[in-house]
Amino acid sequence: MREELLGMLEERYGERVRERWYSDPFHVLVACILSQRTREENTEKASRALLSVAPTPERLSSLPLPRIRRLIRGVGLAGQKARNLKRTARLLLERYGGRVPETREALMELPGVGPKTADVVLCYGLGKPAVPVDTHVNRISKRLGLVREGAGLEEVRETLQRLFPVEKWHLLNRGMVLFGREICLPRHPRCGQCPLRGCPSRVRK
Numbered sequence: 605m606r607e608e609l610l611g612m613l614e615e616r617y618g619e620r621v622r623e624r625w626y627s628d629p630f631h632v633l634v635a636c637i638l639s640q641r642t643r644e645e646n647t648e649k650a651s652r653a654l655l656s657v658a659p660t661p662e663r664l665s666s667l668p669l670p671r672i673r674r675l676i677r678g679v680g681l682a683g684q685k686a687r688n689l690k691r692t693a694r695l696l697l698e699r700y701g702g703r704v705p706e707t708r709e710a711l712m713e714l715p716g717v718g719p720k721t722a723d724v725v726l727c728y729g730l731g732k733p734a735v736p737v738d739t740h741v742n743r744i745s746k747r748l749g750l751v752r753e754g755a756g757l758e759e760v761r762e763t764l765q766r767l768f769p770v771e772k773w774h775l776l777n778r779g780m781v782l783f784g785r786e787i788c789l790p791r792h793p794r795c796g797q798c799p800l801r802g803c804p805s806r807v808r809k
């Protein structure tokens with residue numbers, strides 16, 4: 605299954621995955637904190653609004669809390685996220701001279717940053733090897749039988765990192781997200797269009 609999955613992801617998404625894929629780590633960090641329990645379009649809108657006013661930790665830490673809350677009001681838990689963002693910006697200044705730290709452990713000490721956010725920042729903000737496990741990666745790994753059904757997100761991440769060579773981690777993550785949006789949908793997977801013949805969860809109609 606591993607070879608089949610990698611081959612399919614490479615053929616289908618390889619080019620898109622290799623496009624310039626990482627950007628300013630601070631912006632990735634802000635967007636990822638905003639994205640928690642929020643729809644993608646609302647995250648994008650709030651990220652644009654906030655980062656256009658506060659594109660750096662200096663600017664964000666100097667914004668009054670009510671202003672941050674207003675700028676991100678379209679996302680869920682806006683009050684809590686505004687507090688986390690302001691505290692995170694301040695910590696980046698105090699501890700790291702305004703830079704985003706480059707280890708998972710240091711990232712996870714920042715307010716509002718859990719394992720997935722840390723992995724997203726490592727992968728998409730800093731270009732480092734990591735496998736962020738979002739809902740698509742989690743679901744598809746289990747449907748394909750790569751990871752046991754009851755595994756938590758950390759176990760999914762560790763298993764995938766063990767099963768696949770590090771140079772394939774980005775293809776695996778980005779490719780599975782795209783595949784999960786297009787074919788292996790959460791509720792009604794499009795098995796009839798799916799090239800993965802060896803999938804044990806194939807729905808036959």
Ligand code: SF4
Nearest residue numbers: 788793795798803806
């Ligand atoms: S066969 Fe169906 S369940 Fe299996 S990976 Fe493809 S779309 Fe998903």
